[in-house]
Every structure is written in structure tokens, then in C-alpha cells.
Amino acid sequence: MPSSFFAPSRGVPEAEARYAVFGGSILYWALGWGVAASLETRELHWYIAMATAPIAWIAWGLGWLRSWRSAAWWLAWAMIAVVAALSWNSKAEQTTLFLNLVVMVVFCGWVLGTRAALGMSLAAIGLVVALVLHEKLKWLQFLGMSYTIGFFLWVIYIERRRYERQLHKQQKSLEELSQHKRQVALLYQAVDQSPDSVLIVGLDGRVRYANKSFATQYGYSSEEVIGRPSLEVSVNGLSADEHRSMRETVHSGGVWRGTLHNQRKDGSTVTESVSISPVYEDGQLSSFVEIKQDVTDRLQAEEYIAFLQNFDGLTQLPNRYALARLLEKLLLQSRVGRRANSISPSIWHAMLVVDLDRFKKFNDARGSAWSDALLQALALRLRTLVPETAFVARTTADQFAVVIENAGSSRQESRLQAYALASDLLLALDFLDIHHEGVERVPISCGIGFTVFPFVEPGLKVDATEHIMRRCSVALSQAKNQGAGKIHAYSEALAETAHRHLQVEKGLHEALEHGHLRLFVQHQVDMFGKVAGMEALVRWQHPQEGLISPAEFIPIAEESGLIIPLGDWVLEQVCLLLTHPRVKAGGYTLSANVSALQFQEPDFVSKLTALLQRTGVDATRLTLEFTESLLLTDIEAIIRKMVALRALGVQFAIDDFGTGYSSLSYLMRLPIQEIKMDQSFIRDMQPDAASGALVQACLMVAKSQSLRVVAEGVEELAQTHVLQAWEPSILCQGYLFSRPIPAEQWLQDTDKLSDALLTEL
Structure with a gap:
């Protein structure tokens, strides 16, 4: 909005300027023709008055073709020109002419703005000054004209300011209204x-x-x-x-x-x-x-999530969490009842864990879709086999739990009830009809372990959910160890065995870390009693318990995977022993057992090669013993590894020969140099019995392949005579010649031990 008289003002909008030009031009036209009509003769004034018509037409044309503001400017200057012409040669009344000038100033001020009005005023005053100087007007008329124009300029300025202020308010209101309309439209669109x-x-x-x-x-x-x-x-x-x-x-x-x-x-x-x-x-x-x-x-999603918190999505059975809550409720009821009666609980419950045998093999062979269908069929079958009051849950991938409430009024009665149900389940769970891509009948078997509760184990104060689950797990493990389709009840002896297993595994970790393992050796002698080689054996010297039998810790090492670092330790100790001067001087060979798990390690060949290079051992004096169970895995990969090590000079022996299940065709392909007959053959060997025939058959196989033979477990002199009669080059190993002794002791007493062996024969 203009803040001073000289500030620019654009006047009225284009639309309003059109109406102003139309009205002003028509009035101007009518005024001109009225003046012409009042004249009696056709002189210059008459022609000028008549020219108002074409001036109006030209204004209209400019308005249509260009803009109405341009038309207003044309009309204003044309009127100035007409007034100037009439005033210069005027016989008309001067007041009328001056009034036209004032009207033009007002017209310009309103239509074109204050700056245009100021310009028009200056032009009008300039015309009046020119007329005064040419004595067409008097100075008094100039002063009156100037006063009138100035007055109207001031009025125009005041009115223009008020008009523009109102116009500004209207524009602002219109903008606010437009903004509100946009917001309302946006809100409407968002809501809609x-x-x-x-x-x-x-x-x-x-x-x-x-x-x-x-x-x-x-x-x-x-x-x-x-x-x-x-x-x-x-x-x-x-x-x-x-x-x-x-x-x-x-x-x-x-x-x-x-x-x-x-x-x-x-x-x-x-x-x-x-x-x-x-x-x-x-x-x-x-x-x-x-x-x-x-x-x-x-x-629905919330209900499904709540369902999954307590139920298994695949079988629709309660899950492990729901099982734990049930066990906690039953234990709480027993504790409350016991406190109320101040006596031992008279109500016992039982829990069975059913585990599918060979489920992993089925999954590997048929895939997850078939395995899911198998589990669904088993869940459905369990629901039909157990009593209606029993609680069935799925606890892990292929394990199901069955809880029998009020199984008996005594521990023995509840155990019998649980065993009876387990037996019925084993008889009924022989086949399952699997519905997947049709119907297929699949033979199955299960292992079942069970326990009863509440039962407070020795060393505990109360029974708890985790104790019940642990007892069932221990019983199930024992059932699985006995073979497929077995039942086993929890007993304290099983708990002691499991506890001992954990102790041995933990202690074995510490033994490897703190150097509690010791290397023992046992001689292998020929028919003359001369030491031809030795077998390296590992013993565990426990700080508190003393020597622990390998029969106890070796199976646990196999199961836990500790057999790999244990075997690496034995190989390193054997290589170090082969570098000892006495061992080198005697030309002894050393045999070391290698587990299937250790031999299957991808880097076994590279690790052993690096060990031989680091110690500088003659590889031909190292014999690796393995059982036939190694051949149950990837036989081609096994042969490749043996060939690679044989190229270094390492020799191989099959331990416990004849007790495994490998094919003789496989044995013939192996780069082996020795077989060791299991001590069970030697112990029961009778020349005229089947056991004797079996030993002779093994000797014939070895002879046909030019293999050395070592007989383990020789404890009687008569056994050596029979063996040497059948095969003079046979080597004997057993308590008859020497028990396993520490390697360091053997190094000290080598000569004494050799003399003793010769005396024995």
C-alpha cells in the first residue's frame, strides 16, 4: 500500500479501468457533441468538438486490443489536447475548459493512480502557464486553476489511500479465504x-x-x-x-x-x-x-501370537512353554497339599518324552515338507493313543512330551503306569500314514524316557520343572543308547552317569589346557621276543583322581569333539618321541591311533605334513592306526588322504581288524601296510574251533596282500606258540610282554625291558 503521495499507485484493476474508460469516453463524446450542437457555425471549435467521437472510438480499440489502462492514458492526453486547442483559440467560456482539466486530473488519479494524476496536473498547469504567458489567461485564473487542481490532487491522494487500504484488506481477506479454502479442501481430501x-x-x-x-x-x-x-x-x-x-x-x-x-x-x-x-x-x-x-x-494376528506363545504352529499341540506351566502348576499343588497334610505327597504324576528314531535321516532323504507331515501324523496319533486326561506337547523338533496327572498314589505305582503307557505307545507307533502328495505309509520307531514327580533328588531341596525335564532327557538318552524302539525310566544311577560325563568332559578341557595328559607306550615283539615297534597310548593323569582309564574318557572325547585336539596332541608327542636318540638308535616304529572324526578334518593332511617337517621325523617310522568305521564315510576322500600321506612315507594299519563292517573290496584298495587283530579273537582262540579258523582267515588275507600282522591282547605263552606256528612273522602285543608304561620310563629302562622280553619267550 502506498505510504506517500509520490509512491507509485497502479490505480484500479484492469476490469474496473474498462468500465471507467467506457463511461468517461461516452460522457466525453456526449459533451463534445453537445458543445458542437450549441455552436451556430461550423468553425474550428465545432470540428474539435466533433472529434470527441473518434477519440472515444480509438480508446475503445486500444482497450480491446491492448489494455484498458492504455486506453485511459490515450483518453486523458486526447482530452488535454482538445482543451489546449480550444483554449488557444477560444471563443468559448474558459471556466468550462478549466473544468475539463480538473476532471481529467480526477479521472487519471482514480483510474491510473496518484502518480498519473500528478503528471496530468503538471501538464494542465503547464498549459495554463503557457496560456497566461500568451495573454490568453490572467495570472489570477492561473492561481485559481492551480488551487483547484492541488485541492483535487489532495482529495485524490486521501481517497486513493483509503481505497487502496480497503483494497489491500480485501485482497488479504481473499488470500486468507483462499488459504482457508485450500486447507478445507485438503482436510476434506484427507478425510475422504x-x-x-x-x-x-x-x-x-x-x-x-x-x-x-x-x-x-x-x-x-x-x-x-x-x-x-x-x-x-x-x-x-x-x-x-x-x-x-x-x-x-x-x-x-x-x-x-x-x-x-x-x-x-x-x-x-x-x-x-x-x-x-x-x-x-x-x-x-x-x-x-x-x-x-x-x-x-x-x-486375529494378536490371537495367533497368543496361540503361538502356548501352542506349536505345526502340530497345534501345546509347546514347551505350556508344558512348563503345567508342570509348575502340578508341583505347586503338590507343595500346597504337602504343607496342608504335613506328610509326603500321596499323588504322583508321570512325564514321558517320545523321540522319533532316525528322524534326521528321514528329513535328509525326504525333505522338510515330508518331515512336517510326519510330525503332524505322529502328533495326531499320540492324541488318539494317550488317555483323554493326559497332556500332550511338542517340546523340540522331533520330541513330544506326555504328562499323566494322578498316575498313582506311590512312586512305584506311577512308574508302572508310565511304563505301561510307554509300552502301548511303542506297540502302536509302528507305522504312520503320511498325507503329503497323496498318502504313504511309513514305518517308524520311537525311543521313550520317563520319570515321575514330585521327586526330590539327593542334594536338592524341592523338585522343579527343569529337574523333571532333565530327568526325562537323561532317561531318553539312555533309551536311545540302547537302540531303536527302547524304553528307559529315570534312575539315580543314570543321573550319576550323566553327572560323571559332564565332569569328565570339563576335566578333559582342563587336561588339554594344563598339560595333564601323558604318553604311554606298549611293545610289539616278534617271535624271538625282540621289540619291533610300539603303540603310543594316551593316559590322563588327573590331579585329584590319578590315572583315568581311556575306556572312560575316550568315548566322551569322541562325543564332544575333544578327540580332535586330543589326537593332535598324541601325534605331536609321538613325533617328538621318534626324534629321541634312543628311539632312533633302536630303529623303532611307533603306532598312533587316529579317530575317524580327526582323520575327516579337511586340514588333517596339511597339519600332519607340517608336523613332520617341523620335527624332522622319518615318516616311514610312523604308523597311523584307524578302525574300519572310518570307511563308512566318504571312502574316495579317505583314500585320497591316505595316498597323499603315503607319498610322505607314513604307514597305515587297520585296528581291530574283523570287528567292523567294511567290504574286503574296499580294504584291498587301501594303501595299508598292517592289520591288527582284535584281542577278542586272540582271547577266545582255539586251534580246532571257529575262532581259530577266523584268525587263520585273517592271516591268509594279510599274507595275500603282503601285510604285517599284529595280534593284540596276547596274555598267555600258549597263544604266542599257536600264532607263530600259523604265521612266523607275526608281532604280538599284550600283557604277556609288557603293560603300557610312561614314555619317559621306557626311555630310561629300554635295555632292561628288552632283556625281560627275551626272557619271557
């Missing part, structure tokens, strides 16, 4: 496209507005909903009490919220979270807003 159903309901309870989501959700068109009661089409799931509570809440200014099962147009039901809020106009309650969100899927 909202995924939630939105309705506006009047105080009479009838719908005034419903967005698209409501129409889509409920199947109504907008025309069908508007004017109908909300209780019929929107919140028809409200009960009478809920409706009354909602009205009270909203009328008091609060927001009512709830979850309703509303009915659509087609009669189907939708579960919605509903929020109803009051709307005020001028401080008075005018309507309500209903906002509804479909929560059917969310509630």
Missing part, C-alpha cells in the same frame, strides 16, 4: 481418502457426512447413508447400555472409545475400534465425529 471410516453425525443421530472408506467398508453409497440414523448403518454393534454410556460421555465433552462388532450392508460382521468425539460450533455442541478402524486382522 482416509483408510479409516469417518462419519459426521448430527445431534439428532443422523449421518451428515460419510467418507469413501466407510462406503467401501460397509457397501453403502453416500446417498444411502446421508440422513439415516448412525445406529442403523454405522455403530449398529452398540448395545443399549453402550449407547447410553456413549451419549453421556460425548455430551459431557469426552471421547468415547470401544471395540464393536458392527454389521455391513450385506449382513457380514466387521470388528472395529470406534472413537466418537464431540464437535463444537461457537461454543455449542453441534455434531459428533465417528472414526472407525477395522481391527479384524489385527485381532
